[in-house]
Amino acid sequence: MNDLEPVDALDIELRVNGSAVRRRVPVRRLLSDLLRDDLSLTGTHVGCEHGVCGACTVLLDGQPIRSCLQLAVTADGCEVTTVEGITPADGSLSPLQAAFRDAHGLQCGFCTPGFLMTLVAADPAEHPTDGSIDALLSGNLCRCTGYQNIRTAVRRAWGRDDEGNASAGSDTPLGSGTSSGSGAS
Template sequence: MTEELLEVRLRVNGVAHDLRVPARRLLSDALRHDLGLTGTHVGCEHGVCGACTVLADGRPVRACLMFAVSAVGLELTTVEGLADVDGTLSNVQQAFAECHGLQCGFCTPGFLTTITAGLRDNPQPTHDEARDMIAGNLCRCTGYQNIVKAVERAAELGAGETS
């Protein structure tokens, strides 16, 4: 028996994409496999690690927990959409590079999208608020200290803006 495909239009990084997907296609799978946006990483597939975090109407969501059909009508931003079209890094991306906020890089896209949204809500976080901002994302390599430094550096550079 063949699963019925639904026609959906997803707006991702400012571009509309028409897809035919099964009703239970996860947003993470639609982004990675149907659209080729492999920056959205899938770690735990249970919404725990945060590697799959994307922005939906500017709010962080776990793409491994959301069906693609549920994202219709939302403006989605993946890690690929954080930089300017000319390739200029966002201040969050620049801060990560400056502060060595990544090691293996697997969790980085989820941190970048989470922090981008967090700094929009709180552009000048305290040290504790910066730590709280990333509390829902897991990293196995860095020990988090440089990620917190990157949050604080991004705030200095101007949250959510490009450099």
């Protein structure tokens, strides 16, 4: 862009789920709308559109953000990961997604992509207790489940038993890394 000349639209380049994306976007386009309406990545849901509900959570350079509070132009040059990017290419479920299914951590599913994106970026070591899991999840609203089953799903995905303790012989906790490539699980 021209130095010191305000613009209405901007050419941006970013990577979304591992693929390069180049678009000319109006400067007032939100990242959530870019993803859904320009890129047809409708796994990212928009609920409140003012940063409260968490349904639109995606990863920006590996860190969770509200895509409804991010102008698309400010994601220029960044790596964006949506729920499509953490889902295996063969249509199966990643272990974190499977834990949500198995623990009945969703009903209508509207909030689920946001929960998944918050969790996939979280470090289990930073959330050793149920209380700290609840604090982590407080940025995502769910109107169906009452959260209990979501917490259970997190415990299972992170290799803890249903009382929240580390399971004997559990594998490496899931969800401790951020998979950015499409089809990575």
